[in-house]
Amino acid sequence: MAKHGKRTTAARAAFAGKSNLTVEDAVKLVKANATAKFDETIEISLNLGVDPRHADQMVRGTVNLPNGTGKTVRVAVFARGAKAEEATAAGADVVGAEDLMEQVQAGNINFDRCIATPDMMPIVGRLGKILGPRNLMPNPKIGTVTMDVKEAVESAKGGQVQFKAEKAGVVHAGVGKASFDEAQLVENVRAFVNAVSKAKPTGAKGTYMKGVNLTSSMGPGVTLDVANATGN
Known part of the structure; x- marks a missing residue:
């Protein structure tokens, strides 16, 4: 049987017997036990009652987290002329057209x-097999x-998070860093959960949001009370 370090053992003890917590209590617990030597990401996962293999049950969208993600996001823009200049001025890291396509094709x-x-999009469309699996394909929706x-x-750049249901109907994302204060994390968690709630597809049947879990990069996870997380 594998031995666990003191940090892991202490974290597991702190989480033992705790479940269905309010957002506030879950954030406090997860943040207090994010004690790695780096600034851990606070991660959320939602188990949804959907089968994204069916088009009318796909869940996807974006949400602007009120306190950002704490992560530096590198942005590429496919554009020409004035729009390319606009993208550069706005802070895009990579801007181009055919030349950018060739860079992506080269890995x-x-x-x-x-x-x-x-x-x-005729140019970007050629990159579907490369960008699609990485969830990087531009989409008007x-x-x-x-x-x-x-x-x-x-x-x-300002903290917008994209989300998309995976095969098992799970949506996950980073909603901040352990260095954020509790109030900032609570706001971000609620904003994310509410965005996914509003993205409920027409084909969803039965219970839509089955479970919500919060964890840090290196720590255990804890379940949240779904009604509390959604504000219902």
Whole structure:
């Protein structure tokens, strides 16, 4: 049987017997036990009653976390001319057209978010097999195919989080850092949960939000009271 270090053992003891907590209590517990030597990410996962293999049960969207993510986001923009200049001025890290396509095809994907103007989609479409599996494919439904590249870049840089249900109907994301204060994390958690709640698809049947779990990068997880998390 594997031996656990003192930090892991102490964290497990702190979490023992605790479940269905309020957002406030869950944040306090997880934050207090995020004691790694780096600034751990506070992560949330939601178990949804959907089967995303069906188009009318797909859950996806974006949310602007009120206190940001604490993460530096690198943004790539496919654009030409004035829109390329607009993207650069807004703080995009990589801007281009065919040249950027060639970089991606060569495996140089040094960005976390990809935005494109509509006229660039014939080029971006060739990268579907590369960007799609990485959840980087621009999509008009989540505002990453747009003529307003300034707004899209600034949102991405300012704490906007994309979410998408995986095969098992699970949505997860980072909602801040352990260095955030409790009130900031509580606000971010509620904002994220409410955004996913509002994204309920038409084909969802029965209980939509089955469970909510909060954890840190290196710590145990704890379940939240769903009604409290959604404010119902």
